[in-house]
Amino acid sequence: MKYLHLIRAALMRRKTRTVLTILSVLAAFLLFGLLDGVRVAFNSGGTLAGVDRLVVSSRFSIIQSLPESLVNRVAAVQGVRLVTWANWFGGYFREQKNQMIIFAIGPGYFDAYPDYGVTPAMAEALASTRSGVLVGKAVADRFGWKVGDKLPILGSIFPNKATGETTWTFDIVGIYQAPLAANRALEQQILLNWKYFDEANAYGGGQVGWIVVKVADPADSARVAQAIDALSANSDHETKTQTEQEFNLSFAKQIGDIGLIVTAIIGAVFFTLMLLTGNTMAQAVRERMPELATLKTIGFTDRQVLALVFGESVLLILIGGVFGLVLATLLMPIVTEASGGMIQMPPVGWRSWGIGIALMIAVGAIVGILPAWRAMRLRVVDALAGR
Amino acid sequence: MQHFTGLLRGLLMALLIVVSIALWIVLPAAALLGLAILLAAWMGLTRVGRQAAAITRIGIATLPQRLGASSVIIIGIAGVVGVLVALLALAGGLQQTLRGTGNDDTAIVVRGGASAELDSGLSRESATLIGQAPGIARDASGQPIVSAEVVVVTNVPKKSSGTDANVEIRGVGPRSWAVRPNVRIVEGRRFEPGLRELLVGQGARQQFAGLEPGETIILNAQQWQIVGVFASGDAHESELIGDAETVAATYRRTGFQSVTVRLESPAAFDALKAALASDPRLKVDARTTRDYYSRQSAGLSKVIRIVGIVIAAIMAIGAVFGALNTMYAAVNARAREVATLRAIGFGATPVLVSVVLEAMLLALLGGALGALIAWLLFHDYAVSTLGANFSQVVFRFDVSPPLLGTGVRWALAIGLIGGLLPAVRAARLPVTTALRES
Numbered sequence: 001m002k003y004l005h006l007i008r009a010a011l012m013r014r015k016t017r018t019v020l021t022i023l024s025v026l027a028a029f030l031l032f033g034l035l036d037g038v039r040v041a042f043n044s045g046g047t048l049a050g051v052d053r054l055v056v057s058s059r060f061s062i063i064q065s066l067p068e069s070l071v072n073r074v075a076a077v078q079g080v081r082l083v084t085w086a087n088w089f090g091g092y093f094r095e096q097k098n099q100m101i102i103f104a105i106g107p108g109y110f111d112a113y114p115d116y117g118v119t120p121a122m123a124e125a126l127a128s129t130r131s132g133v134l135v136g137k138a139v140a141d142r143f144g145w146k147v148g149d150k151l152p153i154l155g156s157i158f159p160n161k162a163t164g165e166t167t168w169t170f171d172i173v174g175i176y177q178a179p180l181a182a183n184r185a186l187e188q189q190i191l192l193n194w195k196y197f198d199e200a201n202a203y204g205g206g207q208v209g210w211i212v213v214k215v216a217d218p219a220d221s222a223r224v225a226q227a228i229d230a231l232s233a234n235s236d237h238e239t240k241t242q243t244e245q246e247f248n249l250s251f252a253k254q255i256g257d258i259g260l261i262v263t264a265i266i267g268a269v270f271f272t273l274m275l276l277t278g279n280t281m282a283q284a285v286r287e288r289m290p291e292l293a294t295l296k297t298i299g300f301t302d303r304q305v306l307a308l309v310f311g312e313s314v315l316l317i318l319i320g321g322v323f324g325l326v327l328a329t330l331l332m333p334i335v336t337e338a339s340g341g342m343i344q345m346p347p348v349g350w351r352s353w354g355i356g357i358a359l360m361i362a363v364g365a366i367v368g369i370l371p372a373w374r375a376m377r378l379r380v381v382d383a384l385a386g387r
Numbered sequence: 388m389q390h391f392t393g394l395l396r397g398l399l400m401a402l403l404i405v406v407s408i409a410l411w412i413v414l415p416a417a418a419l420l421g422l423a424i425l426l427a428a429w430m431g432l433t434r435v436g437r438q439a440a441a442i443t444r445i446g447i448a449t450l451p452q453r454l455g456a457s458s459v460i461i462i463g464i465a466g467v468v469g470v471l472v473a474l475l476a477l478a479g480g481l482q483q484t485l486r487g488t489g490n491d492d493t494a495i496v497v498r499g500g501a502s503a504e505l506d507s508g509l510s511r512e513s514a515t516l517i518g519q520a521p522g523i524a525r526d527a528s529g530q531p532i533v534s535a536e537v538v539v540v541t542n543v544p545k546k547s548s549g550t551d552a553n554v555e556i557r558g559v560g561p562r563s564w565a566v567r568p569n570v571r572i573v574e575g576r577r578f579e580p581g582l583r584e585l586l587v588g589q590g591a592r593q594q595f596a597g598l599e600p601g602e603t604i605i606l607n608a609q610q611w612q613i614v615g616v617f618a619s620g621d622a623h624e625s626e627l628i629g630d631a632e633t634v635a636a637t638y639r640r641t642g643f644q645s646v647t648v649r650l651e652s653p654a655a656f657d658a659l660k661a662a663l664a665s666d667p668r669l670k671v672d673a674r675t676t677r678d679y680y681s682r683q684s685a686g687l688s689k690v691i692r693i694v695g696i697v698i699a700a701i702m703a704i705g706a707v708f709g710a711l712n713t714m715y716a717a718v719n720a721r722a723r724e725v726a727t728l729r730a731i732g733f734g735a736t737p738v739l740v741s742v743v744l745e746a747m748l749l750a751l752l753g754g755a756l757g758a759l760i761a762w763l764l765f766h767d768y769a770v771s772t773l774g775a776n777f778s779q780v781v782f783r784f785d786v787s788p789p790l791l792g793t794g795v796r797w798a799l800a801i802g803l804i805g806g807l808l809p810a811v812r813a814a815r816l817p818v819t820t821a822l823r824e825s
Contacts, residue, residue: 016715020708027705031698060607061541062553062777063505064638096502156506165670166500236608253550254773265470269702272466276709279459283716 003304007312010288018316021280025320026327028273029356032266033328036352039262042252052081052218053112055247056211056228059240065207066237068198071106073231074211079224081216084108087194087209090156091168093143100139100153102190104197104209112214115183122174130196132173136187140175147172151190158201168200181347184336213241270363278367281313285371292375293383306376313368314361321360325353400811404804411800416792439737439744442728446721446745453720456713460746461753463706464801467699468757468794472786473765474695475793478688480785481772485684488621489676491653493566496646496663499670503683503775504538504644513669517646520662522655524648526565532649534563537635540778541606543595545771552771554595555626555778556585556606558634566649570623575600575615580630583611583637588624590781592616594771598627607637622680625771625781647676683775703801710805714746718813725813726821739814746806747799754798758791 011018056074058064065087075083086109089102107127110118118134126132135145145151148171155166170192178186198205215224225241232239242250252258285292292305300308329348414422429436430443450457496517501507509517514535523531537558542551561580564570578584583606587598603610611629618624631643650656653675660673718725725738765784774780 017712020712020715024705024708024712027701027708031701031705034701035698059542060605061539063540064607090506092502096500099502154500156502157508159508166498238608250550253545253548254552254779256770256772257548265698268466268470269705272463272702272709273705275462276459276705276712279455280712282455 003308003311006308007315010284010308010312011316013288014284017280017284021277021316022320022323024276025273025317026324028269029321029324029360030327030331031269031324032356032359033325033348033352034331035262035266036355037328037332037348039259040349040351042258043249051243051245052215052221053244054213054215054221054225054228054241055244056213056239056241057209057247059229059238064237065209066211066232066239068206068208070232070237070239071208071211074213074228077224077227077231079216079220079227080213082108082112082214083211084112085194085208085211087197087207089158089192089197091153091166092156093151093153098143100190101188102133102153102155102192104194105191106194106208109191109212112212115178115180116176116186117179117183118174118176122176125173126191126193129171129173130193131170133170133190133192134174134176135172135191136189137175137177138184138187139190140172145172145175147175153190158197158203161200161202164202212244270359274363274367277313277317277363278370281309281316281367281371284312285309285375289375289378289383290386293378293380296378296380297384302376305378306372309372309375310365310368313371314364317360317364317367318357321356321363325356400808404807407803408800411796411803419796435734435736438733439740442725442733442737442741443744445724446741447748449721450745450749453717456716457749459713460706460710460749460802460805461756463709464750464753464798465757465760467702467706467801468754468798469761470702471695471699471797472758472761472790472794473784474691474698475790476761476765476784476786477770478691478695479787479790480782481691481780482681482684482688483785484622484780484782485680485774486677488623489678489680491656491675491677492650493676494648494650494656494659494673495676495679496648496671496673497644499672501672503777504536505540505776505778507644508642509535509644509646509671510642513671514643514646516666516669517648517663517671520648520659520666522651522657522659522662524651526562530562532562532565533646534560534566534648535631535643535646536560536563537631537638537640538644538776539606539634539638539640540776541604543591543597543604545779546594546596549596552595553773553778554591555776556634557623557626557628558631559628560631563628563647566647567619567623569621570617570619570628573616573618575613578614578629581633582630583609583633584614585611585627585629586615586617587613587627588781589616589618590624590769590771591627591779593769594625594779594781606634609637611637622774622780622782625774625779687772687774699797703797706801707804710746710750710801711808713749714742714806714809715812717745718742718809718816721813722816722821725816726818729816729818730822735814739810742810742813743803743806746809747802750798750802750805751795753802754795757798758786758794761794762786762791 056066058066071083071085074080085106087104089104091100091102092098093100110116110123122134126134133151135151140146151170151172153168153170155168159166160168176187178184194208198207213224213228215221221243228241229239295305296302325348332347430440431437496509497504497507498509518531518533518535523533525531539556540553541556543554544550545552572586573589575586578586585604587600592598597604598613600613600615603612605611613627617628635641635643648659650659656675663669663671663673728738729735766786768784769781770784771779771781
């Protein structure tokens with residue numbers, strides 16, 4: 001540590017070069033910060049995913065629903081603490097581009113999902129208003145909706161039994177706000193009573209899209225899942241029970257192998273970065289041979305010289321890298337905010353920071369090793385003579 | 388005062404760079420070619436131009452001595468261009484596939500307000516009424532060429548990940564072969580109406596497991612046999628097709644999702660649309676299939692394009708700093724040489740031009756390398772994603788010549804910025820001090 005000022009002097013020797021190198025390292029780690037968040041979000045199945053929740057859906061396909069009668073049988077499975085269900089509704093508000101995330105939810109939904117921040121009073125208001133809906137704050141703010149407003153929706157799939165058309169009118173009975181910033185995405189949703197949906201849609205009743213199960217003991221999930229699937233084996237509504245995380249992941253995986261694409265891009269970025277900084281370091285050491293020789297002459301050991309050059313390289317990358325990650329950390333919420341919650345950029349988590357710092361040290365070490373070796377092996381006489 | 392002029396010069400420089408980049412992006416390829424010819428003419432015909440050519444030649448001749456540093460520009464830019472071209476090719480491939488699925492000779496009718504077939508539902512009566520509308524072509528027996536279709540989704544594991552993916556099953560009517568003449572059997576035979584038989588699209592067969600001819604798959608707890616493979620060169624290749632009535636029976640459906648019709652001529656579409664709109668018994672939307680499928684790709688391909696450009700732009704900024712570094716080093720290394728040239732009568736402009744040209748040449752090499760790598764790795768590579776029907780659409784990366792051009796254009800822009808500032812330094816090098824320095 002006492003040689004830090006020597007490293008600093010070495011970095012300040014050619015300010016332009018150091019600044020330019022740091023800026024390109026910054027660009028690389030900014031990109032890493034942005035992309036790694038996306039990779040983690042896609043690979044973890046979202047921050048909301050509870051470990052104690054299972055999702056029971058049709059084994060055959062996403063478009064097939066399950067009979068409501070299954071709910072009670074699932075509830076009777078040993079180890080199940082709580083059961084609720086939901087149906088995809090979907091639709092748009094006024095224009096086709098305003099696509100809405102709408103679910104019809106069964107009773108007890110908010111007991112399974114406290115993450116929504118729906119108060120008991122709100123849940124009660126929803127239950128007691130047939131055509132009531134709860135609306136997330138983000139989507140309510142986007143369109144300026146207030147409690148008490150009528151909400152006309154052109155539903156995506158289900159026609160209204162009364163009219164035969166897919167236009168539905170709901171009453172907004174509450175606007176909820178997710179308490180955790182990580183769950184802001186939930187505020188994009190609109191939730192309506194499954195009971196009303198079931199009675200009023202023309203495609204027939206008694207069907208649920210998927211069943212949500214809260215298990216008493218998360219360690220017991222695998223057994224509970226098997227027991228639930230056994231209930232409907234060989235029937236025409238066979239189920240597939242997954243943890244919520246697996247369920248979400250299977251959707252993310254369908255969009256494409258985001259993880260692979262991101263890794264490939266980061267790989268290309270870091271390959272380029274290593275070449276670039278490696279060249280800079282080689283140049284810096286080549287220029288400074290006589291100076292390093294002087295250090296050795298006045299008593300610095302081979303190892304100390306090696307450590308000096310090595311430290312210089314790692315420090316160079318660390319400075320640029322940390323600035324890059326800080327920039328990414330600051331930028332993510334701004335993008336989310338500026339898009340009005342439309343784009344949910346995942347914040348740069350401690351995992352990304354951990355991997356990032358490890359990468360900085362690794363890149364610094366790799367690009368530093370050759371110049372450092374060269375500096376250690378230099379012969380004082382030759383170097384001083386400029387040979 | 389000196390400080391002030393320095394600031395002014397810096398501002399002018401920044402403005403110049405911004406303007407040239409803006410020009411660079413808007414100018415059509417022909418104008419760029421013209422610019423290159425103009426430059427070549429200048430270098431061949433005028434005295435200053437010939438000087439510039441001479442210095443550039445020296446610079447290029449000494450490039451091998453600065454191979455390590457120069458490769459930073461080449462590889463850095465190759466990385467930017469490779470990522471940019473790959474992501475744009477992904478977006479382009481998706482758009483190409485979906486746009487190519489539709490044409491102006493056929494129209495698709497869905498329930499009013501439905502944004503995709505999976506959202507739509509049409510009763511049997513509606514389907515019959517749609518078939519009787521004007522503007523629809525008729526076959527030799529006088530029957531309208533229409534196909535009322537059932538669209539469902541089933542889980543099939545993806546070959547690459549082994550996880551379940553949503554695959555579209557399309558039940559088609561007996562005249563669907565006339566509605567889509569581009570669908571041809573490449574292996575096996577057609578399905579028999581009334582039997583649980585399916586044809587698999589080439590793309591689906593390649594991407595998903597267990598879809599070889601002869602194998603059976605389970606649809607809603609019933610066994611279906613795959614009897615053949617079809618090619619259509621469009622998004623339908625991501626689907627399995629079977630008989631509409633049999634698919635509907637398996638899923639206990641009574642109605643259809645859409646009706647696709649062959650038009651008498653592209654001009655007949657307006658008549659069809661008007662007739663359907665004015666029929667009080669129907670509440671449907673009619674669109675040409677070109678319109679319908681183009682719209683499906685618009686959102687996702689735009690997102691991929693924006694993401695690609697943002698990532699490439701951040702990488703490009705990094706590459707610019709790398710190029711600046713290299714070119715500053717090159718200028719420093721050649722300071723005496725440049726000063727000597729200046730002393731024997733070469734002007735400042737030729738020096739400036741030669742440094743910029745050298746940077747752009749290296750950039751061009753890098754851009755070409757990146758584009759080549761993207762082409763070798765990705766061209767025609769098949770991938771799939773979740774499409775509008777909440778099911779997988781198989782498409783191929785499309786590394787097209789215009790995209791390669793875009794890549795090279797980006798490369799040259801990076802080279803220009805990376806070369807300009809060092810070039811100014813080289814041109815303004817005080818001759819006497821540079822000569823004295825060792």
